Amino acid sequence: MQGLKFVDPSALWMLAAGIAIVVLYFVRRRHRPLDVPSLALWIEAAVAEAPRLQARRIRSVLSLLVELAVVAAAVLALARPFRPIVLPETRTFAVVVDVSPSLDVRVGQNGERRLDRAKSAIRRFVVGLAPGDSALVLTSEHGGAVIAPLGTAVPAAIAAIDALHVSVESDPLAAVDRAASLVRDRSGEVVLVTDLASVASREASARSAVRTIPVVDDATNVGIVKLDVEGGRGAPRSLRVTVANFGDRAAARTARLVEEDRPDRLLGESPVSVDAGAEASVVLAVPDDAAGAVRVSLDPGDAFTADDVALVDVPRAAGLRILVLAREEASAPLRAALRSLEGVIDYPRSSVASPERYAELRRGFDLAIFDRCPPPVALLGPAIIVGAESAPAPIRAVGTIADVGVVESSREDPITRTLDFEGLRVGRSRQLDVPSDGSTSVLLRGGTEPLLVLSRGRVPFAVLAFSLEESDSNLWLLPAFPLLVGRLAEALAVDGLRLTPRLHPGDVVDLTKQLGPGHRSSLLADSGGRTVATLETRGRVPWIPPGIFRLRSASGEGARPSGSAVIVDLERREFSDIRCGRPAASLPTTEPRFKEGRQELWILFATAALALLALHWFVFGTGSPRR
């Protein structure tokens, strides 16, 4: 019955009919007085009949129970019960490959052409299709020529992709239109792979509902590598944006700051010039009335736009207002964490009497913490739920917390961060499925194992490290505004982090593709009984290109694509605020999507009611067995 909901809960009032049945039962059981001339003969008969009467009494009670069950099942059926479920959502892609002559240009040191890179990207995309997803591949030749029909036959599609060649008859615009018409009835997405060299390809890329995968020339890449928030919590706030030029020539960009929720409101902008292979910083002042997530973007200057956009949380000018809802005294770790949290200005304790009362309480607070009390259905914003008894349902995945991080996977808003791999340890990872609907919660136990969070789609997600002294204390975290929760998580995780990093021997994290030419990574050594994962790189890795991480075992089986990852420095007990978004340079995710569905159960209950009724009729007959 867990997770059972009703379309018409008011019908449950009819369960009161059960009370009427019980009352009727006892009224029938009431002994009617009757005068008899002598009891002796009756007693004689009753003694002989005693065993039968006992059986009859049991039958009577059983009959009552069956009648109650019939009523309960019928009423439940009338209330239209259902169980919320998550259904896989399949998608259809139409991949348009620009085969204009510009893709014949060699861009790599080993003579690699742009078309080769495009083929490679398309192959990765096709291979990475989620179960149920389908794709058709077109070239821009002759206004859209289908080379791999719609379907999931991967080898055939790859063979067709390998046979691609450039053509002077390329018309990306017409090809995109044709692709859109081919998948329109399936609500499919159009993906354009192009080098954006021609006007037509740029126009096609600008079409709405077209996702572009640019074929990148590495030498021209400039991107944001670091964001630092300065000031805040009452002090003037500013944002230091560090921009790196990975190309071989100097570049000039303009950094713009907008609110994430209101992209049309420009908060500030500043030009920045970066020499080849160097970094430069620019400081953007944050207006007092801006708070929360802000977006920093560089004007497009290269085809690799993955690192041109970054998100960051800017603390409010005022203190953080936290509403703590608890039935009893807040738990000791929570109190300690809240004490250590700078900027918390108010956290009155209360309890959730009703959704309306909660809505009234929630007004004016930035965050709600449910400390061992069940939350209402609508959380009305960011919330943290502490304690197993507060556990919201359904539980989609259970993981073990390692450290703090915020994970976000977004095609539109990739965020990159500088990460120094030197000395970094990666613990054993555990996959955590997070659907994109934002309704999934994750059970985080105060435990010992690090967690690899694999998010799907755009799922703001925060992972808290929270080591509790109470062994039975759990921490529940709902998807919420990521950075805000992440900041709170940082505060919560200051003390008491107890981690014993372990990794299965032979586990491999292959970051080769993401690190690019000249950088190789291999993973993992076993340090005696305590298996510790280490990541080694050859050469300096200036930044992590967001992309597909693959975690696989030594045997090569069980390769799992992931959109993002949390990598934890266990040695230093630092949480890495790493958000690895999928860059525009990579293909759109084909991770399985899920949608809300409902499993209707009224037929089950109606059948049960009928079956019980038939059982009652068969066993006890139509008449009252109590007569």
Next chain:
Amino acid sequence: MGAALMPERPAADLLDPRFLKKLDYLNVVAKKLFSGAFRGERESRKRGAGTLFADYRRYAMGDDLRYVDWNVYGRLDALHVKLFEAEESLELVLLLDLSRSMDFGAHHKGTVAKRVAAALGYIGLSNLDAVRVWVLRGGAAENEFWAKGKPATTDLLRFLAPLPCEGTTDLYRATVPAVARVHKRGVAIVVSDFLDAAYAKALKFLLYQKFQVYAIHVVDRLEWRPEVEGTLRLVDLESGEHRDVEATPSLLHRYRQAFERRARELERFCLASEIGYSRVPTDVAFDVAVLRLLRKGGVLR
């Protein structure tokens, strides 16, 4: 079922005048000869001034010469006087059970019992028997009625009509004092539902006291074949004790079996003890009950 009691009939209703005429031709059967206290119409062991010739004896001084049989004198040359059987009244003792258990029935058992007693009493009075009525209740014999001669019929009916059904039943304890006050022996008729388990003791006591005993078993349809259902709290009319039962068809069947068994036991006991037995169902027409059942049971002829 319930205690659906019929209202007790007034005195005039106990016996219909037309029915009384039918009773004029009946007589209570006395299989033995009893000596009565009064002259009557019954044979007696005594010799006396009756009309039926009994024997001769030698003439003795003082004998009435009118009784000398002169024919015998002529043949035997000796004076003999004729002896005649004395005709005396019969002592008819009616032991009427009017305990609370008789206050029951679709046709009130107590009323039927009183009507039976009235009929028997009327028959006795009509035949110049000495009719004595005892009401048995709660281990005592009460309300003795004694009369002789047909004119006392009205008194008998007036005596019986208002008698209520009350008290418990103890046939033996009630019979003993009643019999102790009867000096002549005769016919004892017990009218009861015989629900008292010690009925045999009482009937044997009457036999021991040299009575000719008749048992008239008054039964009602509702106690014979009760028509009840559901969960019931059965309350004993006499003791007030109760017991909760579920009146299932099976239980009712077993009750009927027990009732039949009890009735057959009573009948067999009476047969073995040479006690006349008649079962009088209350729902049988009263004239049928008296004219047919009692005659069939040998009580009347």
